Amino acid sequence: MVRLITHNLLACHAKGCTTNNFPLQFKDVSIELREAELNPDFIKGFLPRIEWKALVDAARQLGDTTLPSEMPEMVDDEFLKNLHHVLLEMHVEEGAMICPNCSHVYAISNGIPNMLLAEHEIA
Amino acid sequence: MTYRALELLNLPEDEPAFLLDIGCGSGLSGEILDEQGHHWVGVDVAPSMLEVALEREVEGDLFLQDIGQGFGFRAGSFDGAISISVIQWLLNAETSHPTSSPPHRLTRFFTTLHSALRNPSRAVLQFYPTSDDQIQLITSIAQKAGFGGGVVVDYPNSKKARKVFLCLFVGSGGAQQVPKGLEGEEEAGSGKAMFEARRERSGVKRSDKKRKSIKGKEWILKKKELYRKRGKESVPNDSKFTGRKRKAVF
Ligand SMILES: [Zn+2]
Numbered sequence: 001m002v003r004l005i006t007h008n009l010l011a012c013h014a015k016g017c018t019t020n021n022f023p024l025q026f027k028d029v030s031i032e033l034r035e036a037e038l039n040p041d042f043i044k045g046f047l048p049r050i051e052w053k054a055l056v057d058a059a060r061q062l063g064d065t066t067l068p069s070e071m072p073e074m075v076d077d078e079f080l081k082n083l084h085h086v087l088l089e090m091h092v093e094e095g096a097m098i099c100p101n102c103s104h105v106y107a108i109s110n111g112i113p114n115m116l117l118a119e120h121e122i123a
Numbered sequence: 124m125t126y127r128a129l130e131l132l133n134l135p136e137d138e139p140a141f142l143l144d145i146g147c148g149s150g151l152s153g154e155i156l157d158e159q160g161h162h163w164v165g166v167d168v169a170p171s172m173l174e175v176a177l178e179r180e181v182e183g184d185l186f187l188q189d190i191g192q193g194f195g196f197r198a199g200s201f202d203g204a205i206s207i208s209v210i211q212w213l214l215n216a217e218t219s220h221p222t223s224s225p226p227h228r229l230t231r232f233f234t235t236l237h238s239a240l241r242n243p244s245r246a247v248l249q250f251y252p253t254s255d256d257q258i259q260l261i262t263s264i265a266q267k268a269g270f271g272g273g274v275v276v277d278y279p280n281s282k283k284a285r286k287v288f289l290c291l292f293v294g295s296g297g298a299q300q301v302p303k304g305l306e307g308e309e310e311a312g313s314g315k316a317m318f319e320a321r322r323e324r325s326g327v328k329r330s331d332k333k334r335k336s337i338k339g340k341e342w343i344l345k346k347k348e349l350y351r352k353r354g355k356e357s358v359p360n361d362s363k364f365t366g367r368k369r370k371a372v373f
Pocket of ligand 1: 012013014017021099100101102103104
């Protein structure tokens with residue numbers, strides 16, 4: 001499964017693809033929701049690592065509109081709950097992630113993205 | 124061995140971390156990471172192993188990936204990385220193509236791993252070298268990629284229990300001492316006992332994550348309805364908002 005926490009950290013790693021290679025764009029995805037235990041400290045600690053716009057865009061594309069466009073300065077319980085849901089409870093099961101730069105297609109099947117590169121794509 | 128690797132990883136106590144499991148295989152280490160309350164991403168090149176990991180219902184994200192091709196994770200993504208009995212495979216040339224020579228594969232692996240880790244953090248990679256030359260090759264390429272640290276050998280004098288760990292540091296190089304290997308003739312597995320004993324002493328008690336239930340159907344239906352009400356065009360219309368367990372089909 002590709003959760004948005006992982007999607008938010010993932011850039012294209014094909015040969016020569018070093019700029020404009022993040023975030024990978026979801027295409028034709030289906031998702032599953034699965035409960036995860038909320039740990040507020042983990043979520044708070046993870047905040048600085050998040051590329052906010054990429055996360056909000058991905059969440060909205062998958063149908064979740066609970067996150068504000070700008071990362072709020074005050075972190076309250078409601079926000080943490082919503083962020084937890086977006087980061088850890090939405091699982092992309094099928095579809096693809098496409099590099100905005102080189103258009104490499106990383107297919108997702110049965111929850112597992114295929115990150116394998118062809119010989120000529122290896123850096 | 125996963126417990127020993129976690130011990131060498133030296134994470135802050137009682138804080139869940141975001142970890143990379145390199146060569147996660149069937150999710151054996153992943154189950155332990157789950158049990159310890161960590162979040163993780165596992166990569167493996169064998170679909171059949173990932174299929175078993177799916178059946179095991181581990182919590183981490185599973186990626187089909189050849190570590191010799193390098194990682195695409197953004198800088199500073201992970202709080203640490205572990206790998207159990209995997210990186211010796213990087214010493215085999217996959218094809219005759221120049222990009223698949225062992226030094227090329229090792230360089231891509233260590234360079235992109237170094238970048239994917241936070242500063243400071245550690246990567247603990249247990250592996251099976253067949254010679255000191257192999258250890259030398261691997262450590263020299265890891266150093267060139269920016270890692271500090273070194274090799275930890277547990278039970279060096281025991282044929283059966285001897286284990287080699289590459290204990291790599293990102294950042295604050297000289298400040299971190301390479302941990303000492305375990306001594307004596309203990310059987311493999313005693314490292315786990317030590318680690319658990321220490322946890323008990325420090326009174327760390329983690330919630331039994333594995334026992335938690337999947338969210339009830341009611342919760343999922345509520346979410347589904349909520350998304351429908353919003354009527355967003357981009358909502359995937361073939362979404363499976365179900366609480367059922369996943370089938371492992373490849
Ligand atoms: Zn690309």
